[in-house]
Amino acid sequence: MGAGSTVIVVMAGGKGTRFWPRSRERRPKQFLPILGERNLLAQTVDRVLPTFGPERIFIATTTELAEETRRLLPELPPDNVIAEPEGRNTAPCLALALVHIARKRPDAVMAVLSADHWIGDEPRFLEDLDLAARHAAGTGDLVTFGIPPAYPETGYGYIETEGEGPVRRVAAFREKPPLETALAYAASGRHFWNAGMFVWRLDAFREELRAHAPAVLDPLEAWASAGALPGDLPAAYARTEATSIDYALLERSRRVAAIPARFRWSDVGSWPALLDFHEKDAAGNIVRGDAVLVEARDCAVFGGARLVALAGVEDLIVVDEPDALLVTRRDRAQGVKQVVDELKRRGRKDLL
Amino acid sequence: MGAGSTVIVVMAGGKGTRFWPRSRERRPKQFLPILGERNLLAQTVDRVLPTFGPERIFIATTTELAEETRRLLPELPPDNVIAEPEGRNTAPCLALALVHIARKRPDAVMAVLSADHWIGDEPRFLEDLDLAARHAAGTGDLVTFGIPPAYPETGYGYIETEGEGPVRRVAAFREKPPLETALAYAASGRHFWNAGMFVWRLDAFREELRAHAPAVLDPLEAWASAGALPGDLPAAYARTEATSIDYALLERSRRVAAIPARFRWSDVGSWPALLDFHEKDAAGNIVRGDAVLVEARDCAVFGGARLVALAGVEDLIVVDEPDALLVTRRDRAQGVKQVVDELKRRGRKDLL
Numbered sequence: 001m002g003a004g005s006t007v008i009v010v011m012a013g014g015k016g017t018r019f020w021p022r023s024r025e026r027r028p029k030q031f032l033p034i035l036g037e038r039n040l041l042a043q044t045v046d047r048v049l050p051t052f053g054p055e056r057i058f059i060a061t062t063t064e065l066a067e068e069t070r071r072l073l074p075e076l077p078p079d080n081v082i083a084e085p086e087g088r089n090t091a092p093c094l095a096l097a098l099v100h101i102a103r104k105r106p107d108a109v110m111a112v113l114s115a116d117h118w119i120g121d122e123p124r125f126l127e128d129l130d131l132a133a134r135h136a137a138g139t140g141d142l143v144t145f146g147i148p149p150a151y152p153e154t155g156y157g158y159i160e161t162e163g164e165g166p167v168r169r170v171a172a173f174r175e176k177p178p179l180e181t182a183l184a185y186a187a188s189g190r191h192f193w194n195a196g197m198f199v200w201r202l203d204a205f206r207e208e209l210r211a212h213a214p215a216v217l218d219p220l221e222a223w224a225s226a227g228a229l230p231g232d233l234p235a236a237y238a239r240t241e242a243t244s245i246d247y248a249l250l251e252r253s254r255r256v257a258a259i260p261a262r263f264r265w266s267d268v269g270s271w272p273a274l275l276d277f278h279e280k281d282a283a284g285n286i287v288r289g290d291a292v293l294v295e296a297r298d299c300a301v302f303g304g305a306r307l308v309a310l311a312g313v314e315d316l317i318v319v320d321e322p323d324a325l326l327v328t329r330r331d332r333a334q335g336v337k338q339v340v341d342e343l344k345r346r347g348r349k350d351l352l
Numbered sequence: 353m354g355a356g357s358t359v360i361v362v363m364a365g366g367k368g369t370r371f372w373p374r375s376r377e378r379r380p381k382q383f384l385p386i387l388g389e390r391n392l393l394a395q396t397v398d399r400v401l402p403t404f405g406p407e408r409i410f411i412a413t414t415t416e417l418a419e420e421t422r423r424l425l426p427e428l429p430p431d432n433v434i435a436e437p438e439g440r441n442t443a444p445c446l447a448l449a450l451v452h453i454a455r456k457r458p459d460a461v462m463a464v465l466s467a468d469h470w471i472g473d474e475p476r477f478l479e480d481l482d483l484a485a486r487h488a489a490g491t492g493d494l495v496t497f498g499i500p501p502a503y504p505e506t507g508y509g510y511i512e513t514e515g516e517g518p519v520r521r522v523a524a525f526r527e528k529p530p531l532e533t534a535l536a537y538a539a540s541g542r543h544f545w546n547a548g549m550f551v552w553r554l555d556a557f558r559e560e561l562r563a564h565a566p567a568v569l570d571p572l573e574a575w576a577s578a579g580a581l582p583g584d585l586p587a588a589y590a591r592t593e594a595t596s597i598d599y600a601l602l603e604r605s606r607r608v609a610a611i612p613a614r615f616r617w618s619d620v621g622s623w624p625a626l627l628d629f630h631e632k633d634a635a636g637n638i639v640r641g642d643a644v645l646v647e648a649r650d651c652a653v654f655g656g657a658r659l660v661a662l663a664g665v666e667d668l669i670v671v672d673e674p675d676a677l678l679v680t681r682r683d684r685a686q687g688v689k690q691v692v693d694e695l696k697r698r699g700r701k702d703l704l
Binding site (some may be wrong): 242312321325327329335 | 373416661662665668674675676678688690691694
């Protein structure tokens with residue numbers, strides 16, 4: 001059992017404020033061409049389209065973003081864009097995808113991907129995906145991908161595995177660790193970054209949700225049994241427990257396996273993370289758009305229509321949009337979130 | 353002899369690139385409201401208008417800027433805006449003003465001011481101006497104002513004086529000094545910044561130019577003798593020696609006196625110099641326009657129509673214009689000149 005019965009579910013409902021001012025509520029990170037010519041969502045679909053075909057690729061997103069998502073992905077059947085009536089975290093989102101897909105493909109394996117991550121070495125990625133699908137199909141396991149830690153990141157959750165080999169048992173999910181713990185994890189060979197990518201059989205996923213997260217599943221199953229009328233979905237969805245799939249299911253199920261990824265991965269989670277993906281000039285600068293740099297070092301300019309001039313500055317990230325400009329330091333870009341919070345506080349919907 | 357026979361000549365032909373991107377060739381510093389609501393040229397005229405009246409205030413500028421200058425100063429007779437056919441430094445500019453004014457007011461005293469400087473304590477300034485005019489009228493001296501050095505500036509020329517009292521003999525003009533010399537000058541009590549403001553009788557000015565700088569004066573006197581036809585001025589002006597009044601005259605004449613200024617003065621020569629004139633918030637920041645600052649310290653935002661967000665940055669100056677943006681450090685803003693030079697090299701007339 002391989003790609004033939006596997007469907008892809010791309011989670012694409014993220015709002016992501018960390019790429020402000022380029023990202024906005026109506027133009028989230030997955031819609032942006034911040035890596036290459038195509039937006040991240042399209043790149044995610046491109047990656048799996050030749051193997052799986054358009055009929056078996058689904059996008060889970062919010063009602064607000066559904067129309068634009070369909071416009072950006074004309075190759076997919078419009079009905080394959082599943083619209084959450086409201087954001088209630090990942091568990092209800094994936095339960096809705098389950099109910100949606102199971103009507104036509106009850107025997108499928110479902111592979112859950114993120115719309116706004118970067119994947120390197122795509123052939124290996126497809127091989128790992130196939131391995132996961134075959135393992136999930138054969139065993140009923142909930143399969144996660146574990147990313148070998150490139151460094152002791154304290155901002156990710158970790159998967160603690162047991163044993164050796166390409167598919168391993170999961171001993172525990174570990175919360176974002178303090179630095180000392182992260183250092184130990186990065187050295188252990190048993191700990192992996194939890195990249196939020198999952199592969200499971202629909203029936204196994206349903207069974208495990210029933211066992212561990214009925215408050216997530218039950219309202220949607222009741223809705224489906226009553227005819228799955230679109231007009232009834234918002235009320236049903238509002239009754240689901242708003243929680244993450246990690247917390248509701250993966251940390252509780254005893255049927256979780258992990259595959260150490262052989263592909264490369266990044267969540268490209270912030271402006272500084274993006275810098276790793278751009279070529280730098282001799283002074284360490286990255287320039288997109290019209291710019292003049294004088295005695296500037298290790299700076300990045302993501303410009304727009306206007307000229308950006310830097311003189312005698314270092315380590316800055318400058319992002320220029322027609323209605324807003326961001327200047328931050330590459331080592332202090334977490335402040336972008338506070339900028340967005342302040343704009344919310346000021347009621348500046350025009351800039352959110 | 354006082355204000356009654358004194359005319360003001362405001363030198364307003366400067367191009368000044370140091371306030372780019374706000375200043376441009378057609379919108380030089382003197383046209384900008386960078387200190388308060390009114391532009392610097394209008395403030396300069398406002399300062400002397402009540403005392404001298406519009407008929408006795410002249411503006412010397414370039415042909416390119418003459419029309420806009422008249423528009424900005426509707427209170428002055430249009431003929432009082434004297435247009436240099438081309439920029440040939442300050443000596444031909446002031447010789448042209450001499451010839452222009454002498455036709456109607458041969459007995460006047462002429463006080464030369466700059467269009468883009470800041471003057472503090474205006475009553476004292478007017479007192480010093482009156483003192484200078486009376487001294488110049490009574491003696492025929494070429495009177496300069498010397499600014500008591502506030503710190504050992506190495507970017508200005510200095511006037512070395514002899515004796516004591518409110519009007520002193522000038523022993524020498526000193527070029528921009530190295531730091532050690534500037535330290536000695538600042539401590540001496542005998543050295544003053546040369547602010548480029550002068551007061552002299554027209555006849556004394558003519559005599560001294562004839563004696564020391566005939567190559568500056570002769571083409572213009574010949575033009576005046578031949579009827580002062582406007583169409584003949586460009587050719588006559590092109591024959592004048594392009595040189596500064598300091599070099600051509602003041603460093604050579606033996607009739608130069610200096611008045612230590614009792615008013616306050618700044619040439620507001622750069623973005624960092626401008627910061628001294630703005631109130632700072634508790635974190636040392638200055639904000640003009642729409643901005644959000646998060647963990648920003650000692651920064652200045654001169655914004656425009658768009659929101660400017662700073663996050664986790666220090667000591668920056670950000671200047672936002674519709675077609676260009678500058679980010680520099682307050683201690684390295686001399687790089688602004690290099691930015692402008694680079695734009696010239698690239699042929700970016702749209703931004704100059």
